[in-house]
Amino acid sequence: MEMEEAYDLKPLLGELKKVGLEATEATALASIDMMLDWFEASAVLSENKYDDMALAVSPLLRGVLKDLADKIDGEKDLAE
Numbered sequence: 319m320e321m322e323e324a325y326d327l328k329p330l331l332g333e334l335k336k337v338g339l340e341a342t343e344a345t346a347l348a349s350i351d352m353m354l355d356w357f358e359a360s361a362v363l364s365e366n367k368y369d370d371m372a373l374a375v376s377p378l379l380r381g382v383l384k385d386l387a388d389k390i391d392g393e394k395d396l397a398e
Contacts, residue, residue, distance in 0.1 A: 319333055325386060327386060327389055327390060331390065341390060342390065342391075343387060343388065343390040343391045343395070346387035346390055347384060347387050347388075350380065350383045350384055350387060351380075354376055354379070354380050354383075357369075357372075357376070358373060358376055361373050
């Protein structure tokens with residue numbers, strides 16, 4: 319996948335579309351929440367200490383990912 323800028327969503331959305339996954343902003347936002355909720359619940363149950371460290375940055379990661387997803391439709395919808 320070629321990109322001109324780091325974290326540019328256009329190439330990613332193009333690749334998803336090629337395999338039949340139409341990415342919408344609502345789908346992306348819901349997926350981010352569900353995946354991170356799943357990860358956080360798993361990390362609590364896991365005996366692995368590395369995922370415990372990742373829990374510390376999970377809220378930051380959630381915010382960064384949601385900001386990226388908010389750019390899918392080209393409009394800023396989420397409050398800053």
